Amino acid sequence: MKIKLMLLAVSLVSFSSASAGFDFGKLLEERLSKELNKDKQTQPTPAQTTTPAPAAAQSAAASPPPANQKIDARQLGFALFGDYSLEEENRIGRQISGNLLGAVPLVRDNKLQNYVNLVGKWVALQSGRQDVTWHFGVLDTEAINAFAAPGGYIFVTKGLYRLLNNEAELAGVLGHEIAHVTQKHHLKVLKQSSLIGALGQAASSKAKGSDQVVQNLIGNGAEIMARGLDKNAEHEADRAGMVYAARAGYDPWGLPSVLQDMAALPAGDNRTSLLYKTHPHPADRLAALGEAVDGRLDAVRGKELADRFYRIK
Amino acid sequence: MKTFLIPAAVLVLCVTAASAWAAPGTVLRNEKLYSQPSASAKVAGTVAKGASVGILAKQGGWLRVTSGKTTGWIRLLSVRAGAGGLGGTRVGDVVGAATTRSDPSRVVAVAGLRGLNDEDLKRAQFNADELARLDALSVMAAQARSFARQSGLAAVNVAELPKPQPEQSSSPWGDN
Numbered sequence: 283m284k285i286k287l288m289l290l291a292v293s294l295v296s297f298s299s300a301s302a303g304f305d306f307g308k309l310l311e312e313r314l315s316k317e318l319n320k321d322k323q324t325q326p327t328p329a330q331t332t333t334p335a336p337a338a339a340q341s342a343a344a345s346p347p348p349a350n351q352k353i354d355a356r357q358l359g360f361a362l363f364g365d366y367s368l369e370e371e372n373r374i375g376r377q378i379s380g381n382l383l384g385a386v387p388l389v390r391d392n393k394l395q396n397y398v399n400l401v402g403k404w405v406a407l408q409s410g411r412q413d414v415t416w417h418f419g420v421l422d423t424e425a426i427n428a429f430a431a432p433g434g435y436i437f438v439t440k441g442l443y444r445l446l447n448n449e450a451e452l453a454g455v456l457g458h459e460i461a462h463v464t465q466k467h468h469l470k471v472l473k474q475s476s477l478i479g480a481l482g483q484a485a486s487s488k489a490k491g492s493d494q495v496v497q498n499l500i501g502n503g504a505e506i507m508a509r510g511l512d513k514n515a516e517h518e519a520d521r522a523g524m525v526y527a528a529r530a531g532y533d534p535w536g537l538p539s540v541l542q543d544m545a546a547l548p549a550g551d552n553r554t555s556l557l558y559k560t561h562p563h564p565a566d567r568l569a570a571l572g573e574a575v576d577g578r579l580d581a582v583r584g585k586e587l588a589d590r591f592y593r594i595k
Numbered sequence: 596m597k598t599f600l601i602p603a604a605v606l607v608l609c610v611t612a613a614s615a616w617a618a619p620g621t622v623l624r625n626e627k628l629y630s631q632p633s634a635s636a637k638v639a640g641t642v643a644k645g646a647s648v649g650i651l652a653k654q655g656g657w658l659r660v661t662s663g664k665t666t667g668w669i670r671l672l673s674v675r676a677g678a679g680g681l682g683g684t685r686v687g688d689v690v691g692a693a694t695t696r697s698d699p700s701r702v703v704a705v706a707g708l709r710g711l712n713d714e715d716l717k718r719a720q721f722n723a724d725e726l727a728r729l730d731a732l733s734v735m736a737a738q739a740r741s742f743a744r745q746s747g748l749a750a751v752n753v754a755e756l757p758k759p760q761p762e763q764s765s766s767p768w769g770d771n
Contacts, residue, residue: 376726383725385715395732403739408750412736419729425711435729439711449746491723503720508713521756531748535656538671546618546676556712565675569623572672574756577634579656582753587746 366432366469368413374472375433377496379417381504382429382437384489389422389440389594397592401449402436402456408529409457409522411464418456426544426553427560428455429507430462432469441553443594445543449587453530454537458523465522467515472500510560517562517570524575533584541568617649617661619678628667632657639667650676 366374388395395418402418414434421429424441431437436459438452446452462468500506520537528534545564547554561567622642629636632654640662642648648660648669657668743749 377721379729380721380723380726381719382716383729384722385719386711387722387725388728392732396734399732399734400739400742403734403736404743404748407736407739415733417729417733419732421711423711427711489721489723491726492721497721502717505713505717508716518758521758525753525755528753529751531743531751533655534753535671538656539653542671542674542676552710555710559713565621565623565677568672568675570759572623572670573759575672578756579753580634582751584751585746585748587748590746 365466366473371466371469372414372433373493373496374469374500375414375431375435377493378431378468378500378504378506379435379437380489380491382421382431382507383419385504386421386423386439389420391420391595394420394443394592394594398438398443398452398456401452402460405453405457405526405530405532406434406460408526409460409464411460414463416460424553425556426547426551427557428459430459430468431507432463432466432472434463436460436463440594442540445540446591447539447588448536449591450527450532450534450536450584451540451586452536452591453527453532454523454534455540456523457526457530458519458537460526461519461522462511462515465515465518467511467519468506471509471511472506475501508556508560513562513566517567517574520567520571521574524571524579528579528582528584531584533586534579534582536586538568538571541571617651618676620648620650620658620660620674620676621678622646622648622662622669623673623675626669626673628660628662628665628669630667632659632668636668640665642669648674650674 398420399418403416406416411434416434416436418436418438420443421437421439423439424444425439426441426445427439428442429437436456438455438459442455443452446455520541523537524534527536541564544554544557545568562570622644624644626642627638628640628642630639631637642660642662646662648662650658650660651666652659653671654668656671658671658674659666660669660674
Protein backbone atom coordinates (compact mmCIF):
# COMPACT_ATOMS: atom_id res chain seq x y z
CA MET A 283 0.00 0.00 0.00
CA LYS A 284 2.72 2.43 0.97
CA ILE A 285 4.87 1.66 -2.02
CA LYS A 286 1.85 2.11 -4.20
CA LEU A 287 1.18 5.51 -2.68
CA MET A 288 4.77 6.55 -3.11
CA LEU A 289 4.76 5.57 -6.75
CA LEU A 290 1.50 7.38 -7.16
CA ALA A 291 2.95 10.49 -5.55
CA VAL A 292 6.02 10.56 -7.69
CA SER A 293 4.21 9.75 -10.90
CA LEU A 294 1.50 12.33 -10.25
CA VAL A 295 3.93 15.08 -9.47
CA SER A 296 6.23 14.42 -12.42
CA PHE A 297 3.29 13.87 -14.71
CA SER A 298 1.73 17.20 -13.84
CA SER A 299 4.93 19.13 -14.30
CA ALA A 300 5.33 17.55 -17.70
CA SER A 301 1.90 18.72 -18.80
CA ALA A 302 1.39 22.13 -17.30
CA GLY A 303 -2.10 22.58 -18.67
CA PHE A 304 -3.47 19.56 -16.87
CA ASP A 305 -5.65 20.11 -13.79
CA PHE A 306 -3.25 18.73 -11.26
CA GLY A 307 -5.33 19.59 -8.21
CA LYS A 308 -8.42 17.90 -9.51
CA LEU A 309 -6.57 14.78 -10.48
CA LEU A 310 -4.98 14.59 -7.05
CA GLU A 311 -8.31 15.10 -5.37
CA GLU A 312 -10.02 12.30 -7.24
CA ARG A 313 -7.20 9.85 -7.03
CA LEU A 314 -6.47 10.51 -3.39
CA SER A 315 -9.98 10.56 -2.07
CA LYS A 316 -10.18 7.10 -3.62
CA GLU A 317 -6.99 6.07 -1.88
CA LEU A 318 -8.04 7.59 1.43
CA ASN A 319 -11.42 5.94 1.37
CA LYS A 320 -9.75 2.65 0.64
CA ASP A 321 -7.58 3.35 3.66
CA LYS A 322 -10.68 3.79 5.79
CA GLN A 323 -11.69 0.17 5.22
CA THR A 324 -8.51 -1.20 6.72
CA GLN A 325 -7.39 -0.66 10.31
CA PRO A 326 -5.29 2.48 10.64
CA THR A 327 -1.70 1.45 11.20
CA PRO A 328 0.03 3.40 13.95
CA ALA A 329 2.77 5.86 13.16
CA GLN A 330 2.86 5.53 9.42
CA THR A 331 6.00 7.34 8.52
CA THR A 332 5.93 10.13 6.05
CA THR A 333 8.55 8.60 3.79
CA PRO A 334 6.49 9.08 0.65
CA ALA A 335 5.97 12.76 1.36
CA PRO A 336 9.55 14.01 1.11
CA ALA A 337 9.79 12.23 -2.22
CA ALA A 338 6.79 14.16 -3.42
CA ALA A 339 8.14 17.38 -1.99
CA GLN A 340 11.47 16.96 -3.68
CA SER A 341 10.10 16.32 -7.12
CA ALA A 342 7.69 19.18 -6.66
CA ALA A 343 10.45 21.49 -5.53
CA ALA A 344 12.62 20.47 -8.47
CA SER A 345 9.88 21.38 -10.91
CA PRO A 346 7.39 23.67 -9.19
CA PRO A 347 3.84 23.57 -10.49
CA PRO A 348 2.51 26.73 -12.16
CA ALA A 349 1.64 29.49 -9.73
CA ASN A 350 -2.06 29.54 -10.50
CA GLN A 351 -2.48 26.03 -9.12
CA LYS A 352 -2.04 27.28 -5.55
CA ILE A 353 -0.02 24.29 -4.46
CA ASP A 354 2.96 25.13 -2.33
CA ALA A 355 5.82 22.65 -2.43
CA ARG A 356 6.36 23.02 1.32
CA GLN A 357 2.89 21.76 2.04
CA LEU A 358 3.34 18.82 -0.23
CA GLY A 359 5.98 17.78 2.27
CA PHE A 360 3.50 18.09 5.11
CA ALA A 361 2.38 14.49 5.14
CA LEU A 362 0.32 14.64 2.01
CA PHE A 363 0.60 10.88 1.98
CA GLY A 364 0.41 8.62 5.00
CA ASP A 365 -0.57 9.90 8.44
CA TYR A 366 0.69 13.07 10.01
CA SER A 367 3.68 12.39 12.24
CA LEU A 368 3.35 13.11 15.95
CA GLU A 369 5.55 16.18 15.50
CA GLU A 370 3.32 17.47 12.70
CA GLU A 371 0.23 16.75 14.77
CA ASN A 372 1.65 18.78 17.65
CA ARG A 373 2.54 21.68 15.38
CA ILE A 374 -0.96 21.70 13.93
CA GLY A 375 -2.52 21.51 17.41
CA ARG A 376 -0.39 24.34 18.79
CA GLN A 377 -1.19 26.61 15.87
CA ILE A 378 -4.94 25.99 16.09
CA SER A 379 -4.91 26.40 19.88
CA GLY A 380 -2.82 29.58 19.77
CA ASN A 381 -5.29 31.03 17.27
CA LEU A 382 -8.32 29.94 19.29
CA LEU A 383 -6.78 31.60 22.35
CA GLY A 384 -6.29 34.70 20.22
CA ALA A 385 -10.07 34.77 19.68
CA VAL A 386 -10.93 34.10 23.31
CA PRO A 387 -8.53 33.98 26.28
CA LEU A 388 -8.43 31.60 29.23
CA VAL A 389 -10.53 32.36 32.30
CA ARG A 390 -8.25 34.01 34.86
CA ASP A 391 -8.96 31.49 37.62
CA ASN A 392 -6.05 29.15 38.30
CA LYS A 393 -8.03 26.94 40.69
CA LEU A 394 -10.61 26.33 37.99
CA GLN A 395 -8.00 25.67 35.31
CA ASN A 396 -6.03 23.32 37.56
CA TYR A 397 -9.18 21.41 38.52
CA VAL A 398 -10.16 20.95 34.88
CA ASN A 399 -6.62 19.78 34.02
CA LEU A 400 -6.69 17.19 36.81
CA VAL A 401 -10.08 15.79 35.79
CA GLY A 402 -9.14 15.92 32.10
CA LYS A 403 -5.80 14.23 32.54
CA TRP A 404 -7.36 11.47 34.64
CA VAL A 405 -9.97 10.82 31.93
CA ALA A 406 -7.33 11.03 29.18
CA LEU A 407 -5.30 8.37 31.00
CA GLN A 408 -8.18 5.98 30.23
CA SER A 409 -8.24 6.84 26.52
CA GLY A 410 -5.25 4.73 25.53
CA ARG A 411 -3.47 7.67 23.89
CA GLN A 412 -0.40 8.68 25.87
CA ASP A 413 1.92 9.88 23.10
CA VAL A 414 0.53 13.42 23.33
CA THR A 415 0.76 15.97 26.14
CA TRP A 416 -2.79 16.70 27.25
CA HIS A 417 -3.73 20.35 27.80
CA PHE A 418 -7.07 21.57 29.13
CA GLY A 419 -8.36 25.11 29.31
CA VAL A 420 -11.58 26.95 30.15
CA LEU A 421 -12.24 29.77 27.66
CA ASP A 422 -13.60 33.09 28.84
CA THR A 423 -16.80 33.28 26.81
CA GLU A 424 -20.46 32.74 27.63
CA ALA A 425 -20.90 30.78 24.39
CA ILE A 426 -21.73 27.13 25.11
CA ASN A 427 -19.16 25.00 23.33
CA ALA A 428 -16.08 22.81 23.61
CA PHE A 429 -13.18 22.30 21.24
CA ALA A 430 -10.45 19.78 20.59
CA ALA A 431 -7.34 20.31 18.51
CA PRO A 432 -4.83 17.68 17.38
CA GLY A 433 -1.98 16.93 19.76
CA GLY A 434 -4.14 16.83 22.89
CA TYR A 435 -5.49 20.39 23.22
CA ILE A 436 -8.95 20.48 24.82
CA PHE A 437 -11.07 23.55 25.59
CA VAL A 438 -14.46 24.09 27.21
CA THR A 439 -16.13 27.46 27.39
CA LYS A 440 -17.19 29.13 30.62
CA GLY A 441 -20.76 29.07 29.27
CA LEU A 442 -20.69 25.29 28.97
CA TYR A 443 -18.94 24.88 32.33
CA ARG A 444 -21.77 26.84 33.98
CA LEU A 445 -24.27 24.22 32.73
CA LEU A 446 -22.44 21.43 34.56
CA ASN A 447 -23.65 20.06 37.89
CA ASN A 448 -20.94 17.62 38.93
CA GLU A 449 -17.52 16.21 38.11
CA ALA A 450 -18.98 13.27 36.15
CA GLU A 451 -20.60 15.71 33.71
CA LEU A 452 -17.28 17.53 33.26
CA ALA A 453 -15.58 14.16 32.72
CA GLY A 454 -18.14 13.26 30.06
CA VAL A 455 -17.70 16.53 28.17
CA LEU A 456 -13.90 16.26 28.33
CA GLY A 457 -14.15 12.60 27.31
CA HIS A 458 -16.02 13.60 24.15
CA GLU A 459 -13.28 16.08 23.22
CA ILE A 460 -10.49 13.65 24.16
CA ALA A 461 -12.07 11.17 21.75
CA HIS A 462 -11.76 13.66 18.88
CA VAL A 463 -8.00 13.64 19.55
CA THR A 464 -7.61 9.88 19.99
CA GLN A 465 -9.63 9.27 16.81
CA LYS A 466 -7.70 12.05 14.99
CA HIS A 467 -10.93 13.46 13.60
CA HIS A 468 -9.58 16.91 12.78
CA LEU A 469 -6.45 15.51 11.16
CA LYS A 470 -8.65 13.47 8.83
CA VAL A 471 -10.65 16.54 7.86
CA LEU A 472 -7.48 18.54 7.42
CA LYS A 473 -5.96 15.88 5.24
CA GLN A 474 -8.99 15.88 3.03
CA SER A 475 -9.31 19.65 2.77
CA SER A 476 -5.63 20.08 2.00
CA LEU A 477 -5.98 17.50 -0.75
CA ILE A 478 -8.79 19.37 -2.42
CA GLY A 479 -6.68 22.45 -2.82
CA ALA A 480 -7.37 24.69 0.17
CA LEU A 481 -3.64 25.23 0.45
CA GLY A 482 -1.80 28.51 0.59
CA GLN A 483 -4.87 30.65 1.11
CA ALA A 484 -4.30 31.82 4.66
CA ALA A 485 -3.60 35.45 5.31
CA SER A 486 -0.02 35.86 6.44
CA SER A 487 0.24 36.38 10.17
CA LYS A 488 2.97 38.43 11.81
CA ALA A 489 1.98 37.30 15.28
CA LYS A 490 4.81 36.19 17.56
CA GLY A 491 5.36 32.44 17.52
CA SER A 492 2.96 31.81 14.63
CA ASP A 493 3.84 28.88 12.34
CA GLN A 494 3.08 30.06 8.80
CA VAL A 495 3.52 26.65 7.15
CA VAL A 496 0.90 25.15 9.46
CA GLN A 497 -1.26 28.26 9.14
CA ASN A 498 -1.37 27.77 5.37
CA LEU A 499 -2.53 24.23 5.98
CA ILE A 500 -5.33 25.11 8.41
CA GLY A 501 -6.71 28.22 6.68
CA ASN A 502 -7.43 31.51 8.44
CA GLY A 503 -7.13 31.81 12.21
CA ALA A 504 -8.99 29.04 13.98
CA GLU A 505 -11.71 28.73 11.33
CA ILE A 506 -11.17 24.97 11.27
CA MET A 507 -12.88 24.98 14.69
CA ALA A 508 -15.94 26.67 13.16
CA ARG A 509 -16.14 24.23 10.27
CA GLY A 510 -17.01 21.24 12.41
CA LEU A 511 -16.77 17.53 11.77
CA ASP A 512 -19.24 15.21 10.14
CA LYS A 513 -22.00 13.92 12.38
CA ASN A 514 -20.63 10.39 12.49
CA ALA A 515 -17.45 11.74 14.09
CA GLU A 516 -19.55 13.54 16.72
CA HIS A 517 -21.56 10.40 17.47
CA GLU A 518 -18.35 8.38 17.71
CA ALA A 519 -16.92 10.92 20.17
CA ASP A 520 -20.13 10.75 22.23
CA ARG A 521 -19.82 6.97 22.54
CA ALA A 522 -16.11 7.08 23.36
CA GLY A 523 -16.57 10.01 25.75
CA MET A 524 -19.11 8.09 27.83
CA VAL A 525 -16.82 5.07 27.92
CA TYR A 526 -13.71 7.06 28.92
CA ALA A 527 -15.60 8.74 31.77
CA ALA A 528 -16.95 5.38 32.92
CA ARG A 529 -13.47 3.83 32.78
CA ALA A 530 -12.23 6.68 34.96
CA GLY A 531 -14.73 5.62 37.63
CA TYR A 532 -17.32 8.30 36.94
CA ASP A 533 -21.03 7.86 36.51
CA PRO A 534 -21.31 7.25 32.75
CA TRP A 535 -24.46 9.38 32.49
CA GLY A 536 -22.61 12.68 32.80
CA LEU A 537 -22.36 13.42 29.09
CA PRO A 538 -25.99 12.45 28.33
CA SER A 539 -27.13 14.64 31.24
CA VAL A 540 -25.30 17.63 29.75
CA LEU A 541 -26.90 16.89 26.38
CA GLN A 542 -30.30 16.81 28.12
CA ASP A 543 -29.62 20.20 29.68
CA MET A 544 -28.63 21.58 26.27
CA ALA A 545 -31.74 20.09 24.68
CA ALA A 546 -33.86 21.87 27.27
CA LEU A 547 -32.39 25.31 26.46
CA PRO A 548 -34.76 27.55 24.55
CA ALA A 549 -34.48 27.31 20.78
CA GLY A 550 -32.51 30.21 19.35
CA ASP A 551 -30.45 30.80 22.51
CA ASN A 552 -27.53 32.78 21.07
CA ARG A 553 -25.02 31.02 23.28
CA THR A 554 -25.53 27.81 21.30
CA SER A 555 -25.48 29.17 17.74
CA LEU A 556 -21.93 28.09 16.91
CA LEU A 557 -22.38 24.80 18.75
CA TYR A 558 -25.39 23.85 16.64
CA LYS A 559 -23.64 24.95 13.50
CA THR A 560 -20.88 22.41 14.13
CA HIS A 561 -22.70 19.66 16.02
CA PRO A 562 -25.88 17.65 15.51
CA HIS A 563 -28.76 18.78 17.74
CA PRO A 564 -28.57 17.24 21.25
CA ALA A 565 -31.83 15.36 20.58
CA ASP A 566 -30.18 13.57 17.65
CA ARG A 567 -27.09 12.87 19.71
CA LEU A 568 -29.16 11.43 22.56
CA ALA A 569 -31.09 9.22 20.14
CA ALA A 570 -27.88 7.94 18.50
CA LEU A 571 -26.29 7.27 21.90
CA GLY A 572 -29.44 5.47 23.01
CA GLU A 573 -29.12 3.03 20.12
CA ALA A 574 -25.47 2.32 20.94
CA VAL A 575 -25.77 2.14 24.73
CA ASP A 576 -29.12 0.41 25.29
CA GLY A 577 -28.56 -1.70 28.44
CA ARG A 578 -24.80 -2.05 28.04
CA LEU A 579 -23.88 0.32 30.87
CA ASP A 580 -26.61 -0.80 33.30
CA ALA A 581 -24.09 -2.59 35.51
CA VAL A 582 -21.62 0.33 35.66
CA ARG A 583 -21.73 2.14 39.00
CA GLY A 584 -19.71 5.32 38.96
CA LYS A 585 -19.34 8.47 41.02
CA GLU A 586 -20.91 11.85 40.26
CA LEU A 587 -18.78 13.83 42.74
CA ALA A 588 -21.06 16.84 42.99
CA ASP A 589 -19.34 17.91 46.24
CA ARG A 590 -15.88 18.16 44.74
CA PHE A 591 -17.11 19.94 41.61
CA TYR A 592 -15.50 23.38 41.35
CA ARG A 593 -18.21 26.02 41.08
CA ILE A 594 -17.39 28.93 38.86
CA LYS A 595 -17.90 32.44 40.23
CA MET B 596 -31.16 19.52 66.86
CA LYS B 597 -33.26 22.45 65.84
CA THR B 598 -30.56 23.78 63.53
CA PHE B 599 -30.49 20.42 61.80
CA LEU B 600 -34.24 20.34 61.30
CA ILE B 601 -34.42 23.55 59.31
CA PRO B 602 -32.18 22.47 56.42
CA ALA B 603 -33.87 19.07 56.49
CA ALA B 604 -37.25 20.71 56.13
CA VAL B 605 -35.99 22.86 53.29
CA LEU B 606 -34.64 19.76 51.58
CA VAL B 607 -37.95 17.96 51.90
CA LEU B 608 -39.73 21.00 50.45
CA CYS B 609 -37.33 21.09 47.51
CA VAL B 610 -37.76 17.41 46.75
CA THR B 611 -41.53 17.73 46.96
CA ALA B 612 -41.49 20.76 44.70
CA ALA B 613 -39.26 19.00 42.18
CA SER B 614 -41.48 15.95 41.91
CA ALA B 615 -44.62 18.02 41.63
CA TRP B 616 -43.18 19.96 38.71
CA ALA B 617 -42.80 17.98 35.52
CA ALA B 618 -40.42 19.27 32.86
CA PRO B 619 -41.52 18.53 29.31
CA GLY B 620 -39.79 15.80 27.32
CA THR B 621 -40.23 13.83 24.10
CA VAL B 622 -39.73 10.06 23.74
CA LEU B 623 -37.02 9.26 21.17
CA ARG B 624 -37.85 5.59 20.59
CA ASN B 625 -40.49 3.04 21.53
CA GLU B 626 -39.77 2.18 25.13
CA LYS B 627 -40.97 0.49 28.29
CA LEU B 628 -41.74 2.28 31.52
CA TYR B 629 -40.46 0.33 34.51
CA SER B 630 -41.74 0.47 38.08
CA GLN B 631 -38.13 0.90 39.31
CA PRO B 632 -35.01 2.39 37.66
CA SER B 633 -33.87 -1.02 36.43
CA ALA B 634 -34.50 -3.10 33.32
CA SER B 635 -35.23 -6.10 35.56
CA ALA B 636 -38.07 -4.27 37.32
CA LYS B 637 -41.74 -4.79 36.54
CA VAL B 638 -42.94 -3.09 33.35
CA ALA B 639 -45.50 -0.44 34.20
CA GLY B 640 -46.40 0.53 30.64
CA THR B 641 -45.04 1.49 27.26
CA VAL B 642 -44.52 4.74 25.41
CA ALA B 643 -44.24 5.30 21.68
CA LYS B 644 -41.60 7.26 19.81
CA GLY B 645 -42.65 10.89 19.62
CA ALA B 646 -44.89 10.78 22.70
CA SER B 647 -44.76 13.70 25.14
CA VAL B 648 -43.89 12.93 28.74
CA GLY B 649 -43.42 14.89 31.92
CA ILE B 650 -40.02 14.40 33.51
CA LEU B 651 -40.28 14.11 37.31
CA ALA B 652 -36.87 12.98 38.47
CA LYS B 653 -33.49 11.68 37.38
CA GLN B 654 -31.47 8.86 38.87
CA GLY B 655 -28.31 7.66 37.16
CA GLY B 656 -29.24 6.50 33.68
CA TRP B 657 -32.96 6.70 34.36
CA LEU B 658 -35.70 9.32 34.30
CA ARG B 659 -38.98 9.07 36.18
CA VAL B 660 -41.69 10.26 33.82
CA THR B 661 -45.44 10.52 33.55
CA SER B 662 -47.22 9.58 30.37
CA GLY B 663 -50.98 9.91 30.54
CA LYS B 664 -52.02 8.04 33.68
CA THR B 665 -48.84 5.97 33.87
CA THR B 666 -45.78 6.92 35.85
CA GLY B 667 -42.59 4.95 35.58
CA TRP B 668 -38.87 4.90 34.90
CA ILE B 669 -37.46 5.18 31.38
CA ARG B 670 -33.88 5.09 30.12
CA LEU B 671 -32.28 8.55 30.13
CA LEU B 672 -31.19 8.16 26.50
CA SER B 673 -34.71 7.35 25.30
CA VAL B 674 -36.05 10.82 26.07
CA ARG B 675 -35.03 14.30 25.09
CA ALA B 676 -35.67 17.10 27.53
CA GLY B 677 -37.35 20.26 26.33
CA ALA B 678 -40.46 20.91 24.33
CA GLY B 679 -38.74 20.74 20.94
CA GLY B 680 -40.35 17.50 19.85
CA LEU B 681 -38.61 14.73 17.92
CA GLY B 682 -35.27 15.25 16.28
CA GLY B 683 -33.29 18.42 16.04
CA THR B 684 -32.74 19.15 12.39
CA ARG B 685 -36.01 20.90 11.79
CA VAL B 686 -35.93 22.89 15.03
CA GLY B 687 -35.80 26.63 14.55
CA ASP B 688 -32.57 27.17 16.47
CA VAL B 689 -30.57 25.22 13.92
CA VAL B 690 -31.92 27.31 11.09
CA GLY B 691 -31.25 30.40 13.16
CA ALA B 692 -27.68 29.34 13.75
CA ALA B 693 -27.04 29.05 10.03
CA THR B 694 -27.97 32.68 9.52
CA THR B 695 -25.41 34.05 11.96
CA ARG B 696 -22.72 34.01 9.31
CA SER B 697 -24.37 36.86 7.48
CA ASP B 698 -25.49 38.60 10.62
CA PRO B 699 -22.80 38.38 13.30
CA SER B 700 -24.52 41.03 15.41
CA ARG B 701 -27.10 38.44 16.45
CA VAL B 702 -24.52 36.48 18.38
CA VAL B 703 -23.56 39.23 20.79
CA ALA B 704 -27.09 40.49 21.24
CA VAL B 705 -27.81 38.77 24.56
CA ALA B 706 -27.58 41.22 27.44
CA GLY B 707 -23.95 42.09 26.79
CA LEU B 708 -22.77 38.49 27.00
CA ARG B 709 -19.83 37.85 24.77
CA GLY B 710 -20.47 35.12 22.24
CA LEU B 711 -18.05 33.33 19.98
CA ASN B 712 -18.88 32.99 16.31
CA ASP B 713 -17.18 31.71 13.20
CA GLU B 714 -16.04 35.19 12.20
CA ASP B 715 -14.24 35.58 15.53
CA LEU B 716 -12.48 32.29 14.90
CA LYS B 717 -11.58 33.14 11.33
CA ARG B 718 -10.08 36.51 12.28
CA ALA B 719 -8.21 35.14 15.30
CA GLN B 720 -4.52 35.95 15.59
CA PHE B 721 -2.08 33.55 17.21
CA ASN B 722 -1.60 34.40 20.90
CA ALA B 723 1.69 32.97 22.14
CA ASP B 724 1.23 34.33 25.68
CA GLU B 725 -2.09 32.59 26.23
CA LEU B 726 -0.66 29.38 24.77
CA ALA B 727 2.25 29.58 27.23
CA ARG B 728 -0.28 30.07 30.02
CA LEU B 729 -2.10 26.93 28.84
CA ASP B 730 1.18 24.97 28.73
CA ALA B 731 1.93 25.93 32.31
CA LEU B 732 -1.42 24.49 33.46
CA SER B 733 -0.73 20.98 32.21
CA VAL B 734 -0.50 18.35 34.97
CA MET B 735 1.49 15.11 35.23
CA ALA B 736 -0.11 11.66 35.21
CA ALA B 737 0.97 11.10 38.83
CA GLN B 738 -0.88 14.25 39.94
CA ALA B 739 -4.03 13.13 38.13
CA ARG B 740 -3.86 9.67 39.69
CA SER B 741 -3.46 11.09 43.16
CA PHE B 742 -6.33 13.51 42.52
CA ALA B 743 -8.52 10.57 41.46
CA ARG B 744 -7.61 8.52 44.53
CA GLN B 745 -8.58 11.39 46.84
CA SER B 746 -12.22 10.89 45.88
CA GLY B 747 -12.05 7.13 45.60
CA LEU B 748 -12.04 7.08 41.81
CA ALA B 749 -10.45 3.95 40.38
CA ALA B 750 -10.04 2.84 36.80
CA VAL B 751 -12.56 0.19 35.74
CA ASN B 752 -12.87 -1.98 32.65
CA VAL B 753 -15.65 -0.82 30.36
CA ALA B 754 -15.96 -2.24 26.87
CA GLU B 755 -16.17 0.04 23.85
CA LEU B 756 -19.68 0.75 22.63
CA PRO B 757 -20.52 -0.77 19.25
CA LYS B 758 -20.71 1.39 16.18
CA PRO B 759 -24.36 1.45 15.13
CA GLN B 760 -25.35 -0.10 11.81
CA PRO B 761 -24.73 2.48 9.06
CA GLU B 762 -27.92 4.46 8.49
CA GLN B 763 -26.83 5.32 4.98
CA SER B 764 -23.95 4.45 2.73
CA SER B 765 -22.47 7.94 2.78
CA SER B 766 -18.71 8.23 2.91
CA PRO B 767 -17.14 9.20 6.23
CA TRP B 768 -16.05 12.44 4.61
CA GLY B 769 -19.40 13.63 3.40
CA ASP B 770 -22.19 15.48 5.12
CA ASN B 771 -20.15 18.15 6.79
